[in-house]
Amino acid sequence: MAETTNSNTETKKANFIHAQIDADLAAGKNDKRVHTRFPPEPNGYLHIGHAKSICLNFGLAQKYGGKTNLRFDDTNPSKEETEYVESIMEDVHWLGFDWEDRLYYASNFFPKLHAFAIQLIKEGKAYVDDQNAETISEQKGTPQKPGIESPFRNRTIEENLDLFERMTAGEFDEGEKVLRAKIDMTSPNMHMRDPIIYRIMKAHHHRTGDKWCVYPMYDFAHGQCDYWEGITHSICTLEFEVHRPLYDWFVDQLMDSDYRPRQIEFSRLNLTYTVMSKRKLLELVKDNHVNGWDDPRMPTISGLRRRGYTPESIRNFSDKIGVTKVDGTTDVSLLEFSVREHLNKTAQRVMGVLDPLKVVITNYPEDQEEMLSAVNNPEDENMGRRDVPFSREVYIERNDFMENPPRKFFRLGPDREVRLRYGYLIKCNEVIKDEEGNVTELHCTYDSESKGGKSSDGRKVKGVVHWVSAKHAVKAEVRLYDRLFTDEEPDGHKDVDFKAFMNPDSLKVLNECYIEPFVKNSKPLDHFQFERLGYFNMDPDSTADNPVFNRTVALRDSWAKAQKK
């Protein structure tokens, strides 16, 4: 894993964040430290978009020999839960990153934040407002129209101190009072128009319990936490760009040395056909459209993990997409390429038949069987070979046979010959059907001289087909997970009724599947390439008696593509 990570950082090209850091370093800022943080709110599971941020923050620290903190931004107790905290830590570790002993919670800073609020009141830079949300909102104006000042704006420091103390003590109900910073109601930046910094919430916090009934707002917490943690580069997404002046304003009030954190924004990841909004993902989970946050159809990190994506492939993907401030949409095919690229080199090849059609080799002795030697990975000789049992009856893929094959179909048909991979040439002599005309069985003969790649007379066949010995095969369950959304849902952030676009075929469970017998010895989560079918992994829930495979991603299939045209 370390090797992969190194090669990534070496090939990584410079971007605007590197340029900023280089400039800061050259100017000798912050004792030439680089210290980043990944600051999720524990209100849901991490998704592929967060992976970009994780790779960025930890990657930057790696590159510059700095450190990265994990910080839970838990300033809103009504949405946050311990379950999310745990899943987030697991996902970050799984991706291959480690915050070591630098685990923080914004809630750890509640006492300091509270004291800082009191400091601002004493300096005449904050006041308690008695008005309700609607009134405050009205007075705020609009982006085009300046706001007007609250009638409570000029209370005395003593009165503010007393009121805030009583807010803290729980004397008032939610919504009755808020603490606001006194900045500028006419600022062209809405966030500078006396932003609310503390609100009353009588909610149970997942870490501080019922200790507090006032909680700081994001803007009042984030920069300060950065400051107290010694963060030098606070990297966040584009929508926080307009918050930066406020971020800086609070840091200005706090600074007592030359050290100061800097907020840098980059564009979040958008993926075609992929819903990336936590709110919508939560809805899918809550309404049972999927089986939890780690449902393999979900774009969550845990979903991708169950689906069979590897951490390396996600890190490589993150590398490939780069970092900019351009608000674009990356094609999922790049993500899928990243897994194929990795799995093709590492996954063991295996034969499995998802939609079986029985083939009887009529000239093969009834009670005979033999072992055929198969390559585990043509890309890597070190992975060795394995023996695959062969006998008189085998299963082949139903769509590897066509009764009336079109031109350019290389596989089996009446009187046609194909090779059973690693085995013999077989020729189809007879097609057996049921009353309704469905093909139920093929009778073939094999060329006993054709083992090992050659035929007795040097004839060659174009088609090679995967198979499994009926007698020895392991019956398996295979789940073909597809993207959750169809072609009609191109953008994860558009506010559309996304459920209307849900692909009913996004999950197909195939029960009559047969896998070559090796699976009994395999470990859960191993990755395999089923010949021509795609990359699979063993589902964590499966057992040796009941092997369940999830398809990570399909193989590229130019025959299927040609068929569609």
Next chain:
RNA sequence: UGACCUGUGGUGUAAUUGGCAACACGUCUGAUUCUGGUUCAGAAGAGUCUAGGUUCGAGCCCUAGCAGGUCAACCA
């Protein structure tokens, strides 16, 4: 009618102090192949949002536009 941000092949990104627009995905050819995969070789596709300007020379600098995004939660 405001403030801030962003415009480079279909997509995502590059382009040292201005110097022939590069890479990856995708697409399309051809070769190889015990799987139509993989691998290898090659091709098409942008003249950099527009219009001016500076310059021997502009994707990079200047001016004016145009287009898209973000901001009006007691969310983050």
